[in-house]
Amino acid sequence: MTKDNMAQKFTRSEFYDLIWSKPLTRLAKEFGVSDVALHKLCRKHDIPKPATSSRAKIATGKMVERPPLPALKKGVSDMVCISGSALRTEPETIATIRDEATSRASKFNAEKDAKEHPVVTRSMAKLRKARPDDRGLVRLTQSGLIDIAIAPASIDRIELALNRIVSAAEIQGFDLTKVERRVAFTDGNVVVPFRVVEKTKRAKHEPTAKERAKQAEAQRTLEQRWGKAGLGPAPSSGVYPRLPKYDYSPSGIVSFEFDLLICHNPSARRTFNDGRNQRLEEMANEIAGVLAGLTAAKIEDERRDEEAEKRSEDNHRRRIEHKRRAYIEDRRSATLEKILAIREQRDRLRRLVADISEDTDQPQSQRTSAFQIWLKEKLAEAEEAASGMALDRLLETENLFGGNDDKGFSPHKSSR
Known part of the structure; x- marks a missing residue:
């Protein structure tokens, strides 16, 4: 094993020994990643991992029989790299819930204890x-029934698998019930819909004898019509009854899919497929454990969304308050300019009256005397406009410094 600041690296053989030495949930904690990420690494590097029934024994230190490590295939790396950049971490609360789910699953034998469920x-x-x-699948989309599309040959096996999964989910605290139109699992807080789908195989369509006969008949009919119409030779392509390009048939490989999106961890495992070593009916405890983890992740998702929404609302309020204060400051500054102009006009008039009064030793014309009288009237008006009472009236008119300085404010208008 090699380790640096960014990643931990193992050979396939080292990682194989590691995942069979202790539970994946415990390893995930040690690496600071989710156990889903470790499952993905096992699939990526073709490393067999313990079945659900074996994990409880491994957790208690018991020896379990393990399949051999397959030979390295072409295109598969022999080096397993666990890096923070490649794998998402998850909160401690979710890891704890996964551990608790694994513990509950170890006490439930899905093969022996599963019960038939009415749904x-x-x-x-x-x-x-x-x-x-046309693909050989029977489907259900009816309200109150399971969302499913499988081949008739798979019904008995999938019925067994679903009863085991539902029973294992009940041990984890989930009920299977109708929510609106869909059937879903719920613990009373989170609703988790799901679907069961069988994959299909595709093969190039080979025309049957009946289809060839129809094509030949269509060609003869076309040639007769063209001949009667004097249109010359009839086209020999593109006029036959259209045939499918491919034929589809059931593969026998069925997947169980949780229909729940985790925004903050979109790569969280939600799908389980029939595999070479394990079928859906053998994955009941594992599926129920993931259900518990998904529910916890969804709650964490909602908590983060609420926090993000609160931060957004707080930022919005701060922006509005900043604009409101700027609006008030603009109004106050504009009124201050009015007051300064009034006081400046008064002071200029005072100086002019004083200057003219000092020239009393000079003879004054009738025009000058009349100007002085008018000037003193203007000064009296300026004195009154600059008085304390006039200032109070101006501030009241402008709605300033009285607790309603933001009158007329709208957050949608620019403050400047």
Whole structure:
């Protein structure tokens, strides 16, 4: 193993030994990543990991039989790298919930303790009466039934798997119930819909003898019509009944998919597929454990969203308050300019009256005397306009310094 500030590196053999030595949830804590990330690394590097039934034994230190490490395939790296840049970390609360779910799962034997659930029974009964579509699948989209599309040959096995999954989910505190139109798991706080889908195989369509006969008949009919119309030779392509390019058929590989988006961790595991070593009916405890983890992640998602919304609202309030204060300051400054202009006009008149009065030793004309009388009247007006009472009236008119300085303010208008 090598380790640096950014990543921890293991050979496939070292990592294989590591994941069989202790529970993945405990390893995830040690690495500071989610156990989902470790599952992905195992798939990426073709490393077999312990089944759900084996994890409880590993947690208690018991020896379990493990499959051999497959030979290195072409295109698969022999070096497993765990880096913060490649894997998402998760809050301690979610890791704890995963651990608790694993502990509960270890006490439940899905193969022995699973019970039939009425929703599963009704859904499978309806599915058995449905007609396969052009891909060989029977589908349910009816309100109150499970969202499912599988081949008739898979019904019995998937009924078994669903009853095990529902029973394992009940141990984790989840009920299977109808929420609005969909059937979903819920713990009373979070609703987790799901679907079950069988993958299909695709093969190039080979025309049947009946289809060839129809094509030949269509060609003869076309040639007759063209001949009667005097249009010359009929086209030999593009006029036959259209045939499908591919044929689709059920693959027998079924996936169980939780329909729940985790915005802050979109890569969180939500899908389980039939594999070479494990089928859906053997994954009940694992699926139920992931359900518990997804629910916790969704709650964490909502908490983060609430915090982000609160920060956004606080920032918005601060921006509005900043604009309001700027608006008030602009109004006050504009009124101050008015007051300064009034006082400056008064002071200029005072100086002029005083200067003219000093020239009393000079003879004054009638015009000058009349100007002085008018000037003193203007000074009296300026003195009154600059008085304390006039200042109070101006501030009242402008709605300033009385607790309503922001009168007329709108956050949608520019303050400057």
